[in-house]
Amino acid sequence: MIKVVAIVGPTAVGKSALGLKLAQKFGGEIISGDSMQIYRHLDIGTAKDSPMELRQVPHHLVDICNVDQRYTVKDFQSKAKTIITDLNQHEKLPLVVGGTGFYLSSLINNLNLGGQSTGADQTRAQLLEIEQTEGIAQLQVILKNEDPQAFEKIDIDNSRRLIRAIEVMRTTGKSITDQNNGNQWAEFYLVGLTDDRTKLYNRINQRVDKMVEMGLLDEAKAVYDEQAKIPQAKNGIGYKELFPYYAGEASLEVCLDEIKKNSRHFAKRQLTYFRNQMDVDWYNISDDQNYQSVIETKIVNFLDGK
Template sequence: MKKVIAVVGPTAVGKSALGLKLAQKFNGEIISGDSMQIYRGLDIGTAKDSKEELSQVPHHLVDISDVTDRYTVKDFQSKAIQIIDNLSQENKNSFVVGGTGFYLNSLVENMNLGGVAEGNDELRKELLDVENKSGINGLIEILKNEDPQSMELIDLANPRRIIRAIEIHRITGESMSNQRDGNKWAKFYLIGLTDDRAKLYDRINKRVDKMVDMGLLDEVRPIYDNRDQIPQAKNGIGYKELFPYFEGEADLKSCLEEIKKNSRHFAKRQLTYFRNQMDVDWYNISDEPDYQSKIESKITNFLGGYDE
């Protein structure tokens, strides 16, 4: 059975740097699991690896689409599976690196996505709000009304399973019961990086400041100027928040603060998604200074173990 390693976690935690080191050590190549890094020209705002870093290890699903294109989780899934198949035939290891949870989940769960399907952060927030306000019964009521077929398949005492079923149904238009093809096509080891909240948020804030120094405004300006022809890329964090500045409706400082705030909220949603919906081996990079050596040891065992 194919074996795939993924590096996940909140924005700015250091996924790309770790993925690069691991791919170099374990004869691997990197598959970007980020929904925005596929776009050519969106380099600074998406925290894309530098040209030097991209040249150290082959990267896939980076700079493959124009900003005027639509890109769905189905596109990602089909392309990623083909890349993993090709690398396996070359006796190379696949490292999926990125923070778009639904993209990675489409691989791990082997979802049958049919036509187009896109992740939706607002939907996840809506369902988590329902859980906070109405508890698990509120989620069960939504699932009962929208996808009763899936109620027979999942643990109704587990809110993360209910949320996943509702999410899949709303995104794909089909029952979760129709999403899995029943074949476990690959074995996954998911590595999760996290950090103390204050340290992570400080890192996010500093990264936004660095992006400005690198020329973020020059990168965003053509996106703003051509926003009517850009269906998805214009909505990325780090881009949409600057539109009021170009429109003369807000000053630069307030727009940058909005980027920082939205990035922090996004990091929180990422952690919630991965913790609640996926089987991740977590490492706190502040509490475990030797986390990389521990991860390398586990990867060695994972790659050398038997196939189920």
Template sequence: MIKVVAVVGPTAVGKTALAIKLAQVLNGEIISGDSMQVYRHLDIGTAKATAAEQAQAPHHLIDIQDVDQQFTVAQFVAAAQPLIQAIHERGHLPIVAGGTGFYLQALFDGLKLGADAPGDPQIREHLRQIAVEQGPQVLWQQLAAQDPVAASKIPPTNIRRTVRALEVIQVTGQLFSHQQNAGPQYDEYYIGLNTARPLLYERINQRVDNMVQAGLLDEVRWLAKRSGATLPAASGIGYRELLPVLDQPEKLAAAIDQIKQDSRHYAKRQLTWFRHQTTANWYDLVQHPEVDAQILQDVLAWLTEKN
């Protein structure tokens, strides 16, 4: 399997800088895994890598979509798969950087996408509850008893994949190992970045202030001239809060505070998702910038492992 590094975590913890450093040291290329950075002209509110940052390492899946176009998880997977293959064939390391968890799940797990996707939210939640109450090993043993082939490919600690396999088995009545996946499987290494909650929230608040100073309002005005709130891109944090109050200066301060609150809530959801749905290796580069050496060492060790 092709090895792929994924740099994940909430906003304002250094994902962009780390991805660039890894790309430079490990001869890598960066694929954005963010659902909003695909949109052209929306640079500030989406926290895209700047032109100077993008010049430091090859970047992909940034500025590929107009703001009036939807960008679905299926489109992301369809775009990312050939990119990963091409990067691998060039002898480079694919590095996916971004915080849209479901996009990465669909890419790495080959989830069936569309109306025919086998799944049942109630079954899924029940299985997750078993993992929480009885431990992931109990859930994995269920899978091993029902589908040993699938279990042999899923680590006992990977709750996300174990739940997915059992869910598909229960919904379809067929072995998960017999399912046709939507795409290739990868050997992924998740690097999770985080920091202490008060510090994270402080950095998020500061980032929003920096965005406003950098011209976020002008970016939102540009979007408003193109039908504004009706556009797919308008659902992003930073845009949805400001679009309704552009002509109401007295409400701008409250809208900016709302952006900060929504960003903090989103960061909390991101962390919860990645902790429960991935086997990420977590690091704090904010309080311990020197740990980047350990990250590089860990990635190098993983790269030498056989699939």
């Protein structure tokens, strides 16, 4: 089965830096899982890797659209699957790096985005409702009855794994522990980076200040001037908050504070999404200074099937 490593977590936590190091370590290539880095000329506000970093390791799904183009989660899913399959054929490790939760979910869960629900989508929705109304204990009962083999092998205290195992059994008739069940198109190891809230928020504030030093105001002004032509790109955090400044309706200080506030709120939403919707192996970057070496060992084991 195709194996993919994904690095997720809140904005400004260091996902891109880790992705570069891991790609160099394992001879991999990076696939951006960010909904804004696809746009050309939006470099600073989207926190793209620098031109030098982009040259160090092959990057995919970066700078592939003009700002007036629409880009959907379906576009991402289709392109990312093609790239991952190609990298696998060339024995390159795909590393998906980004914080757009639904993009990652569409890829990992192979969601049907054509407008009609599949059996798997309906099953997942039913199981999520059971979790909310009856709790994890009921999911454990269902799995034990329907797939006792998986019940003995997976972490039954993890609701995401329970739901996934039941979903696989119901939609394929085979256990998730059978690697030939055919339901999963790829196997993912999800690395999650986080930090203490105060430290993370300080990192976010410092990043915004650094963006201003790098020329964010000029980049955002170009977006403001063309906003009527770019209905999707203009909504990115770091751009829209500055529109009142260019319109003479608010001070620069107020607008920059708004960017910082919205970025902090976005980080909180990202953490909530990844924790609730995905089976992530989390690492607090302040608690363990050796987290990178631990992650490298986990990836080796993942690639070896351990």
